[in-house]
Amino acid sequence: MNDNSHTFDAIVIGAGMSGGWAAKEFCDHGLKTLILERGRDVKHITDYPTTNMLPWEFKHRGRIPIEVEEANPVISRCYAFREDAMHFFVKDTEHPYGQPKPFDWIRGYQVGGRSIMWARQTQRWSNYDFEGPARDGFAVDWPIRYEDLAPWYSHVEAFVGISGNKDGVDTLPDGEFLKAWDLNCVEQHFQTSIKENYKDRHVIYARCAHITEMKEIFQKQGRGLCQGRNICQRGCPFGGYFNSNSTLIPWAEKTGNLTLRADAVVHSIIFDEKSGKATGVRVVDRLTKETTEYFAKVIFVNAGTLNSNLILLNSLSDRFPNGLGNDHDLLGKYVAFHNYRARISAEHPGHKEFAPEGGRPTSAYVPRFRNVYRQETDFLRGYACTFGAYRGKQTNSDGFGQTLTDHLLDDKEYGGWRVGSGMMGETIPKENSRVWLDQEKKDEWGIPLLNISMDYDENDEKMIQDFFEQYTEMFEKAGFTNISTRDSKQAPGLDIHEMGGVRMGSDPKTSMLNKWHQIHACPNVFVTDGACMTSVSTQNPSLTFMAMTARAANHAIEQLKKEEI
Amino acid sequence: MNRRQAIQQLSIMGVGLALYPACNLEDVPTYARVLLERKQYGIFKQFTEAILPVDHTLYPTPEPRSTFILTILNDCTSTQEIGQYLEGLKEFETYLSENKLKSLDKLSNEKLDEIFSHIEDSKESNENLSRFARITKSLAVQHFTGSEKFMTEEMEYEFVPGRYIGCAKI
Numbered sequence: 001m002n003d004n005s006h007t008f009d010a011i012v013i014g015a016g017m018s019g020g021w022a023a024k025e026f027c028d029h030g031l032k033t034l035i036l037e038r039g040r041d042v043k044h045i046t047d048y049p050t051t052n053m054l055p056w057e058f059k060h061r062g063r064i065p066i067e068v069e070e071a072n073p074v075i076s077r078c079y080a081f082r083e084d085a086m087h088f089f090v091k092d093t094e095h096p097y098g099q100p101k102p103f104d105w106i107r108g109y110q111v112g113g114r115s116i117m118w119a120r121q122t123q124r125w126s127n128y129d130f131e132g133p134a135r136d137g138f139a140v141d142w143p144i145r146y147e148d149l150a151p152w153y154s155h156v157e158a159f160v161g162i163s164g165n166k167d168g169v170d171t172l173p174d175g176e177f178l179k180a181w182d183l184n185c186v187e188q189h190f191q192t193s194i195k196e197n198y199k200d201r202h203v204i205y206a207r208c209a210h211i212t213e214m215k216e217i218f219q220k221q222g223r224g225l226c227q228g229r230n231i232c233q234r235g236c237p238f239g240g241y242f243n244s245n246s247t248l249i250p251w252a253e254k255t256g257n258l259t260l261r262a263d264a265v266v267h268s269i270i271f272d273e274k275s276g277k278a279t280g281v282r283v284v285d286r287l288t289k290e291t292t293e294y295f296a297k298v299i300f301v302n303a304g305t306l307n308s309n310l311i312l313l314n315s316l317s318d319r320f321p322n323g324l325g326n327d328h329d330l331l332g333k334y335v336a337f338h339n340y341r342a343r344i345s346a347e348h349p350g351h352k353e354f355a356p357e358g359g360r361p362t363s364a365y366v367p368r369f370r371n372v373y374r375q376e377t378d379f380l381r382g383y384a385c386t387f388g389a390y391r392g393k394q395t396n397s398d399g400f401g402q403t404l405t406d407h408l409l410d411d412k413e414y415g416g417w418r419v420g421s422g423m424m425g426e427t428i429p430k431e432n433s434r435v436w437l438d439q440e441k442k443d444e445w446g447i448p449l450l451n452i453s454m455d456y457d458e459n460d461e462k463m464i465q466d467f468f469e470q471y472t473e474m475f476e477k478a479g480f481t482n483i484s485t486r487d488s489k490q491a492p493g494l495d496i497h498e499m500g501g502v503r504m505g506s507d508p509k510t511s512m513l514n515k516w517h518q519i520h521a522c523p524n525v526f527v528t529d530g531a532c533m534t535s536v537s538t539q540n541p542s543l544t545f546m547a548m549t550a551r552a553a554n555h556a557i558e559q560l561k562k563e564e565i
Numbered sequence: 566m567n568r569r570q571a572i573q574q575l576s577i578m579g580v581g582l583a584l585y586p587a588c589n590l591e592d593v594p595t596y597a598r599v600l601l602e603r604k605q606y607g608i609f610k611q612f613t614e615a616i617l618p619v620d621h622t623l624y625p626t627p628e629p630r631s632t633f634i635l636t637i638l639n640d641c642t643s644t645q646e647i648g649q650y651l652e653g654l655k656e657f658e659t660y661l662s663e664n665k666l667k668s669l670d671k672l673s674n675e676k677l678d679e680i681f682s683h684i685e686d687s688k689e690s691n692e693n694l695s696r697f698a699r700i701t702k703s704l705a706v707q708h709f710t711g712s713e714k715f716m717t718e719e720m721e722y723e724f725v726p727g728r729y730i731g732c733a734k735i
Contacts, residue, residue, distance in 0.1 A: 054724060056627060056711050063641045182731030227727045353734060360729035393720050397706050400681035402674055404617050404702070408710060412719060414735060 008034040008259065009560070011281055011296040013266050013311065016113025017542055018529040018549040019302030020248030021156070025553035027252040031560070034259045034294055035252075036283060038303070039109030041262040042088075042116065044245040048235030050084045058083050077494055078106045080117050085233040088116050098438055098451035104493035105306065105452065111262055112245035113304060114496065117233040120209045120241050120361060121540035122162050123384075124153050124173045128372050129537035132426075136371075136380050139334060139429045140505040142534050143515035146173065152547040160242040160546070161218060163226075163362070164207030172204070172367040172539070178213045180205045181228075181360040185351045186389030186417050191364070193478040200372065201474070203387060206365035209242040209543075221247050228359030241361065261294075263287055265445045269299060269315040269324055269525060277524045277565070278324070284445040298524050298556050298565060301502075302549065305335070305530035306435055309501040310450045312519075312527075313437050325502075325512055325519035333434040334503055335454055336536045338495040339383070339425030341488050342464045344471045346480035348389065348417035355391045355414050363388035366421070368538045370466065379462035383425040384538035385471070391417045419480055423467045426538050427460055427492075429500050454492050497541055499533035517552040524565040528552045594632065596639040598647055601654075608658055609701075611669035615677055616698070617705045624712045634704045646700075653697025657684075660694070 008031075012022045015037035026033040045051070055061065062083045069076040072092040081089050090107035097105055108114040127146045134141040150173070157176040164177035183191065183205055191203035210226040211218050218224075223239030223246055232241045239246040252258040263286035270293065272279045280295035301308045309332050315324035323331045363386055370382030396411040397404065433454035441449040468485045475483050492498070505511025508520035511534070517526045528549040530541060559565045593606040601609060610631045617630075626633070638647055660683065666672065672680075684698045709715060716722035 054713065055716065055722075056713050060637060060641055061707060061711055063637065065640045066643060067640075181729045184731035187731070225727075227725045228729050229725055351732075354732045355735045357730040357733035358723070358726035358728040395706075395710055395720075397702075400616055400684070400698075400702065401677050402618055403678075404706070405619060408617075408706065408715075409719065 006280075006292070006294050008032045008294065008296040010034070010298045010300065010556070011036065011294055012300045012302055013281060014038075014113065014302035014304060014307075014529065015111045015244060015249060015260065015262075016108075016302065016304060016529075017115040017118070017244050017248075018545040019113070019300065020115070020244035020252070021546050021549040022300040022302060022526075022528065022553045023252045023258055024248045025550055026557065027255040027257040029554075029557045030255075030257060031557065032257055032259075033252065034261060034296065035249075036264040036266055036281065036294070037111045037113075037260070037262045038265040038286060038307075039111065039113075039262065041260070042110045042112050042235075042245055044239070044243075044250060045235070045237050047245075048237065049087070051231075051234045051237050053084065053234075074104045074493075075106065077104055077490070078496075080233045082233075084231065085117055088233070088235075095443065096441075097449050098441070100451055100453040101455045102491035103452040103454060104491050105498075106493060106496045107304065111249060111260065112243050115243040115542075116235055116245060118243070118542060119540065120232060121365075122157070122160075122164075122207050122209050122543040123365065123367075123539040124175055125149070125537055125539055125544055126171050126173050128171050128368075129535070129539070132381060132537065133535045136375070138380065139503065139535050140507065140510050143504050143506040143511075148515070149544070149547050149551065152551040153543065155550055156543065156546045159217060160209050160247065161211040161215075161223070162207055162543075163210050163212045165205050167202065167204045169202050169204060169367055171369075171372055175207070177207065178211065178215075180207075181212065181362065183364055184356045184389055185354045186348050186391075186419060187364045187387065189348070189351065190387060190389070190419070190474075190478050194366075194474060197474075197477045198369070201366065201369045203364050203366055206362045206386065208362040210361050211240055221251060223247065226361060228361060230359050230361055232361060264292075265447070266303065266311050267291070267314065267445070267447055268311065269301075270295075271315065271317040271319060271324060271522065273317065273319055276319075276522070278522055284447070286445070289445065297560060298526070300549070300553065300556075301525060301527045301531070302529045305498045305501065305533075306450060306452065308527055308529055308531035309335075309435050310437070310447070312502060313435075314447060320521070324525065325521045327521055328509060330503070330510070330512055332436050332501050333431050334429035334534075335433050335435060335452075335498060335500040336427045336429040336533075337454065337492045337499065338497040338536060338538070339427050339456065339460050339463065340422065340495040341456075341460075341490055342423040342425075342467050342485070343420060343488070344468065344475065344483065344485045345418065345420040346475050346483040348419050348478075348480050350479065351417060368426075370463075370470075377462070377466060379459045379466065380428060381426040381459075381463075382538065383423045383463060383467055385421045385423055385467070387419070387421045389417055389419045391415060419475070421471055423464065424495075424538050424540075425460060425463045425467070426536055428457070429503070429535060430457070433500075435501055452493075456492070497530075497536065499530040499536045499541060502527045502531040503534045504532050505534060516555045517548065518565075526552050526556060594635060596635055598642075598644065599635055599639045599651070601651075605654055605658060608661065608669070609654060612657065613701055613705055615669045615672075616681075616702050617709055619709055624709060624714045626708060626712045630705055630708050633708045634701060637704055638700075649693055650697055650700055653693035653695070656691055656694040657697060
């Protein structure tokens with residue numbers, strides 16, 4: 001079937017953060033665009049059922065029923081999988097996958113994808129990140145540099161709304177920022193201490209995708225200021241933080257150029273041997289299981305890192321018997337993630353006369369300082385860190401009976417300051433870190449299950465020890481006490497930053513995508529979500545995926561105009 | 566209903582009243598995983614109140630405290646933990662019976678303190694009883710401190726703060 005209702009200028013697979021950006025750019029430029037989403041539709045505000053529920057209104061006060069927890073051990077390990085947002089997460093039982101090595105795959109199958117529940121941290125990459133593989137001899141050299149992406153970071157930031165300070169830190173370039181919330185007094189104290197004691201270490205405000213100042217563009221989007229509720233994972237009725245549902249999809253729909261097709265599970269991309277191009281996608285309806293095909297001149301693959309790998313691996317043809325563009329058996333290999341295993345916490349004995357008041361959606365951030373300017377340790381690369389200081393009123397629940405009641409009502413005091421940092425370590429993409437299709441098991445839509453195999457290595461273990469040593473020293477210098485470190489030993493995946501498998505590179509022999517995210521061997525297919533990543537660096541990657549998508553989409557638009565694809 | 570049936574029912578009620586405290590006349594709520602006999606439910610319910618006496622009209626909650634605790638036990642607790650909890654409740658029932666204590670809500674504060682002291686002293690000697698009390702207390706405290714009035718008035722909770730002051734003087 002190739003009638004008009006199934007033919008578009010562009011097809012975007014995935015209605016999450018990066019897919020939303022592709023659709024928005026195409027629609028803004030007048031391209032008739034189909035966006036396919038395997039999950040249900042989620043309309044901004046209308047489909048946020050818990051967004052205005054007060055804490056005492058939840059039947060289980062936030063807990064997950066044990067029946068759900070026991071049946072779904074992977075998703076139950078995710079910090080945000082709680083009673084208020086559990087409806088946005090994929091249950092293990094609904095979408096199984098293979099784990100030759102433990103991997104906690106955290107997914108959100110709906111319009112908006114994981115952009116509804118994301119942590120909203122938005123730090124740019126710098127050339128210290130893009131030049132990493134070439135300098136340190138792993139993966140392949142990135143085919144782009146910061147200068148290629150910088151204008152697109154700005155383009156995205158201005159539209160999304162990023163709160164931040166211009167810090168002038170070369171490892172974390174500044175962007176188009178809205179005003180920042182305060183760092184609290186203990187975070188400022190740590191900032192000062194680090195500045196006094198270290199030359200190249202910085203404590204800055206963690207930039208995040210929240211609107212703190214009203215601009216015309218946000219009014220046009222129908223979004224309001226962030227109210228600091230800190231329950232963003234439910235979806236925000238103010239549109240205070242950015243997600244695909246509040247910002248990109250409605251914007252694209254307003255152009256009249258967007259067709260949104262939810263419940264559309266992409267089976268594969270259709271390749272035409274004659275033209276040497278992809279002609280469309282094959283879709284299985286999630287509910288009816290009916291198969292349909294859609295056609296377009298250009299296809300953007302934004303299904304989420306591992307599902308984008310899966311779709312390409314399942315796109316088989318005579319020309320590509322091992323998956324679309326996979327002439328060299330690279331597809332699915334060199335996947336990586338962020339090492340989130342290590343945490344450090346302590347107490348701060350000072351600033352007893354102060355406490356934070358109100359709410360904010362972020363904390364402080366310490367950009368990578370290890371191995372930035374030269375190799376200085378016995379492990380490659382480094383780690384960025386969160387830093388937060390907290391203090392709140394505490395109740396005394398000693399005793400029983402009237403004594404307990406009296407304590408709870410009459411004995412409320414501010415507890416001491418607690419401080420903590422979490423490591424966000426760069427892992428090295430390796431050939432044996434990979435995903436592949438199961439030869440026997442299929443899901444209920446007839447698509448092979450994905451096997452996922454990646455693990456920590458010696459480099460990661462050394463990095464954890466270094467984090468413990470360096471941060472213990474930094475905490476001691478700041479006067480923090482009762483310092484304790486913890487290695488969660490968690491499996492890869494809980495960082496929710498899986499990347500790679502369809503890496504970029506200049507050489508078609510050693511990479512899947514060119515510098516514009518086009519599959520070398522099938523140039524009208526673009527991959528611009530996390531699957532394209534050649535290396536993973538330390539920053540939360542979503543901002544980079546969005547900037548890359550906007551850049552690639554505009555390149556595709558130019559090429560379409562010139563009829564080059 | 567004829568006169569004879571009415572008298573018969575009154576007699577049954579009379580026997581019931583003689584055997585159980587007034588609150589035990591309530592229906593025992595049905596939970597698939599937490600099965601309580603009528604007498605056990607009465608003791609459980611009284612204990613949930615005695616452990617943290619509060620005027621519920623001043624601190625209203627969406628559900629009664631006993632309902633909340635049973636809901637969490639039933640929906641969010643492992644089978645093993647539920648078993649241990651119910652064993653602890655039985656131990657408590659035995660303790661009350663051995664000490665000829667029928668209704669917790671009619672006891673003086675001094676007597677209740679005696680009971681609580683016994684529970685606290687039994688941490689090592691009677692693990693089930695201690696666990697029963699600890700879980701009940703923890704959920705009772707969560708229910709009370711999570712009530713709207715406690716959160717907003719006692720803990721200054723704000724659903725829509727709309728501001729952040731990093732260093733507010735306290």
